[in-house]
Amino acid sequence: MTIADPAPVAAPAMDAEEAVRQRQAQINRVAKWTLPSLVMVLSILAWHLYVTIGEVPHYILPGPLLVAQQAVEDWGLLWSAMMITTRLTLLALAMAVIGGVALAVLFTQSKWAEMSFFPYAVILQVTPVIAVAPLLQIYVDSAFVAALLCAWIVAFFPILSNTTIGLKSADHNLQDLFSIYGASRWQRLRYLQGPAALPFFLGGLKIAGGLALIGAVVAEFVIGRAGTGLGLASTLLEASYRFNFGRLYAALLLISGLGIVIFACTSLISHLLLRKWHESAIKRDV
Amino acid sequence: MTSNGDLAARLSARAPLMSLQSVDKVFAGDVVALRNMSLDVRAGDFVSLLGPSGCGKSTALRLIAGLSHPTRGRIAWADGQGADQLGVVFQEPTLMPWATVEDNVWLPMRLKGASKASVRDDIHDTLRLVGLENFAEAYPRELSGGMKMRVSIARAMVTHPKLILMDEPFAALDEITRFKLNNDLLEMKAKIGCTVIFVTHSVFESVFLSDRIVIMAARPGRVIREVQVDAPYPRDEAFRTSAEYAGHTRAASDALHEAMGEAA
Ligand SMILES: Nc1ncnc2c1ncn2[C@@H]1O[C@H](COP(=O)(O)OP(=O)(O)OP(=O)(O)O)[C@@H](O)[C@H]1O
Ligand SMILES: [Mg+2]
Numbered sequence: 151m152t153i154a155d156p157a158p159v160a161a162p163a164m165d166a167e168e169a170v171r172q173r174q175a176q177i178n179r180v181a182k183w184t185l186p187s188l189v190m191v192l193s194i195l196a197w198h199l200y201v202t203i204g205e206v207p208h209y210i211l212p213g214p215l216l217v218a219q220q221a222v223e224d225w226g227l228l229w230s231a232m233m234i235t236t237r238l239t240l241l242a243l244a245m246a247v248i249g250g251v252a253l254a255v256l257f258t259q260s261k262w263a264e265m266s267f268f269p270y271a272v273i274l275q276v277t278p279v280i281a282v283a284p285l286l287q288i289y290v291d292s293a294f295v296a297a298l299l300c301a302w303i304v305a306f307f308p309i310l311s312n313t314t315i316g317l318k319s320a321d322h323n324l325q326d327l328f329s330i331y332g333a334s335r336w337q338r339l340r341y342l343q344g345p346a347a348l349p350f351f352l353g354g355l356k357i358a359g360g361l362a363l364i365g366a367v368v369a370e371f372v373i374g375r376a377g378t379g380l381g382l383a384s385t386l387l388e389a390s391y392r393f394n395f396g397r398l399y400a401a402l403l404l405i406s407g408l409g410i411v412i413f414a415c416t417s418l419i420s421h422l423l424l425r426k427w428h429e430s431a432i433k434r435d436v
Numbered sequence: 437m438t439s440n441g442d443l444a445a446r447l448s449a450r451a452p453l454m455s456l457q458s459v460d461k462v463f464a465g466d467v468v469a470l471r472n473m474s475l476d477v478r479a480g481d482f483v484s485l486l487g488p489s490g491c492g493k494s495t496a497l498r499l500i501a502g503l504s505h506p507t508r509g510r511i512a513w514a515d516g517q518g519a520d521q522l523g524v525v526f527q528e529p530t531l532m533p534w535a536t537v538e539d540n541v542w543l544p545m546r547l548k549g550a551s552k553a554s555v556r557d558d559i560h561d562t563l564r565l566v567g568l569e570n571f572a573e574a575y576p577r578e579l580s581g582g583m584k585m586r587v588s589i590a591r592a593m594v595t596h597p598k599l600i601l602m603d604e605p606f607a608a609l610d611e612i613t614r615f616k617l618n619n620d621l622l623e624m625k626a627k628i629g630c631t632v633i634f635v636t637h638s639v640f641e642s643v644f645l646s647d648r649i650v651i652m653a654a655r656p657g658r659v660i661r662e663v664q665v666d667a668p669y670p671r672d673e674a675f676r677t678s679a680e681y682a683g684h685t686r687a688a689s690d691a692l693h694e695a696m697g698e699a700a
């Protein structure tokens with residue numbers, strides 16, 4: 151090989167870098183799932199060993215086997231409780247989406263409406279829901295409806311505030327362009343403000359999903375205590391009164407699981423809606 | 437060589453398409469953005485507004501577009517014309533990132549209630565005009581700066597408006613891309629036979645593109661001189677290096693400096 155022909159030297163140098171990057175990407179893809187799973191398995195193992203070796207009494211900390219056993223034994227009860235909590239959370243989230251988006255649209259259509267009502271939305275948000283729940287219980291007959299209102303109050307604000315900002319975030323020149331072409335309010339909302347607000351709304355939805363579950367759990371704690379037997383959180387509380395720690399932990403794990411599923415769903419929705427155009431959803435090589 | 441555009445322009449020389457008549461624009465806090473601006477734009481004209489930052493070029497375009505209204509004076513349109521038959525190109529491409537190239541170009545017609553199927557041919561003809569017929573399905577983020585600007589121009593031209601307003605459309609582009617777009621813009625203008633008002637900071641760009649250069653000064657914003665560029669269209673890359681071009685550029689530069697001197 152002559153010095154005048156540097157290509158074979160230069161080419162592998164480039165390829166090596168590219169190959170390293172590709173290998174790294176491949177490793178990352180696998181590690182993204184295997185590492186958290188490994189951590190989980192190890193934690194459960196450590197939990198098991200701690201309980202058995204340390205001879206921890208089950209009313210202090212039940213071992214993973216006991217929790218699993220209890221979960222199987224109480225599956226009917228846990229499952230129906232989970233259905234109630236799920237319904238509570240999803241209904242609250244749906245109402246928060248409808249209410250939050252509708253109010254945000256109203257706010258952007260009318261400055262007066264925004265000035266009049268936005269402060270009250272903030273007050274609703276900053277008042278701790280745990281302080282409101284007992285009141286709702288007094289004024290609302292149905293425990294389910296009272297709990298639903300609690301969860302809604304918590305989930306509603308991030309959707310309202312994010313969507314309001316989003317609707318206003320449309321590019322000013324584009325707004326001018328819509329004016330020049332004589333767009334109606336509805337066209338402006340449908341073709342400009344709506345799409346511009348979508349990433350903001352979806353960000354709010356992700357937060358609201360988690361908050362709806364928290365709201366539901368708080369409401370069940372406060373309202374379900376009166377023997378109304380609501381969902382998972384009531385089951386958890388009741389199990390603690392009966393020193394049934396296996397069931398308590400099983401209920402706790404199911405609540406976490408529900409939260410994870412809700413987060414995964416909202417993230418997926420967000421990804422599917424934004425992947426074609428929004429910077430947040432676009433993969434980059436470097 | 438005499439093109440149809442020249443002929444049309446000369447025939448309609450007495451009837452302006454649009455004219456600003458002694459227009460003042462004063463913003464809150466007594467900011468006089470424009471003082472006593474008069475300007476006749478005839479069908480087929482390519483008019484450049486040239487002047488330093490803050491001399492009211494964008495303000496003048498916004499008035500013509502009907503986005504704001506003169507404090508004094510008036511804007512007159514030829515019969516059957518109006519601010520509702522305009523195309524506009526901004527300094528940024530200003531595309532909707534969530535819409536494909538095709539859907540972005542569809543926008544002006546969509547807002548008039550036209551379905552995409554009914555105007556598909558118009559959209560594709562216009563995309564061919566700006567050289568992006570193969571990018572109809574692409575999203576703006578997949579395009580280069582120059583290509584985005586072409587989409588923006590396509591959107592302004594797709595309705596075949598009589599008048600197109602351009603506010604420093606190529607200022608953010610590199611020189612090679614800008615030259616290419618200058619050439620293509622003249623070609624497109626000739627093809628669809630529109631009138632253009634073009635805001636720029638560049639003497640060279642204004643001489644290459646326009647048949648009239650309106651020189652403005654700031655504080656208060658006003659017109660201080662008008663320079664004719666009597667070079668026939670079509671103008672191509674050869675014009676850019678010609679002695680004629682150099683001569684016109686020098687004349688425009690001198691006029692600008694003189695005007696700045698007077699203004700100071
Ligand atoms: N909405 C507004 N309110 C108050 N003052 C304004 C407004 N718009 C423009 N101005 C003022 O009017 C003057 C002219 O502004 P304009 O944007 O038209 O200048 P321009 O010639 O386009 O400048 P540039 O070349 O920097 O774009 C400036 O002094 C500016 O501060
Ligand atoms: Mg400007």
